[in-house]
Amino acid sequence: MPPRLSLLCGLPGAGKTTLARRMESELGVMRLCPDEWLIDLGITLWDEATRGRLEQRLTLLALSLLQRGQSVVLEYGFWWRSERDQKRAEAHASGAEIALYYLNPPPEELWHRLNARNQAGQPGNVTIRRDVLEEWKTLFQAPDAAEFALFDKASEVVDPRLHPL
Numbered sequence: 001m002p003p004r005l006s007l008l009c010g011l012p013g014a015g016k017t018t019l020a021r022r023m024e025s026e027l028g029v030m031r032l033c034p035d036e037w038l039i040d041l042g043i044t045l046w047d048e049a050t051r052g053r054l055e056q057r058l059t060l061l062a063l064s065l066l067q068r069g070q071s072v073v074l075e076y077g078f079w080w081r082s083e084r085d086q087k088r089a090e091a092h093a094s095g096a097e098i099a100l101y102y103l104n105p106p107p108e109e110l111w112h113r114l115n116a117r118n119q120a121g122q123p124g125n126v127t128i129r130r131d132v133l134e135e136w137k138t139l140f141q142a143p144d145a146a147e148f149a150l151f152d153k154a155s156e157v158v159d160p161r162l163h164p165l
Contacts, residue, residue: 007078045126
C-alpha cells in the first residue's frame with residue numbers, strides 16, 4: 001500500500017487536531033501542525049508571513065517522508081481550493097495517495113467549541129470572537145462533490161472522535 005498524504009480542511013474549532021491526533025495514534029501517521037510549531041517557537045499565530053514559510057518547509061518535510069513510505073497528515077486548514085489542488089498534485093507526483101477530510105460540524109457546534117476553547121485560556125490558544133468566525137466562514141471555500149472525486153479518499157467529518165479512519 002502506498003503512503004498517504006491526508007489533508008485536514010476546516011475552520012478553527014472544527015476538530016482538525018482531534019482527528020489528526022487520532023490518525024497519529026491509531027494509524028501511525030506523522031502529524032504536522034503549523035500552529036503547534038509556531039507556538040513552540042514563540043511566534044504568534046497571526047504572523048502570516050512566517051506561517052506561510054513554515055507551511056512550505058513542513059510540506060517539503062511531508063513530501064520527503066512520503067517518498068520514504070511514511071504517511072503524513074497536514075493540519076493546515078486548507079481554506080482555499082487552490083491549496084488543496086496544489087497538495088493533491090504534489091502528493092500524486094511523489095507516488096503517494098491523497099485523502100481529504102473536510103471537518104464540517106454544525107455552525108452552533110463550531111462556535112460552542114471555540115467559545116469553550118476561548119474560556120479555557122490554554123497556553124498557545126488565541127481567542128477567536130464570533131464576529132471573526134462569521135467573517136472567516138464567508139472566506140472559506142468548502143470542497144464540493146466534484147472536488148471530493150479528485151481524491152483517492154475523501155469524506156466530510158462532523159464528529160472527529162467518531163469518524164472512521
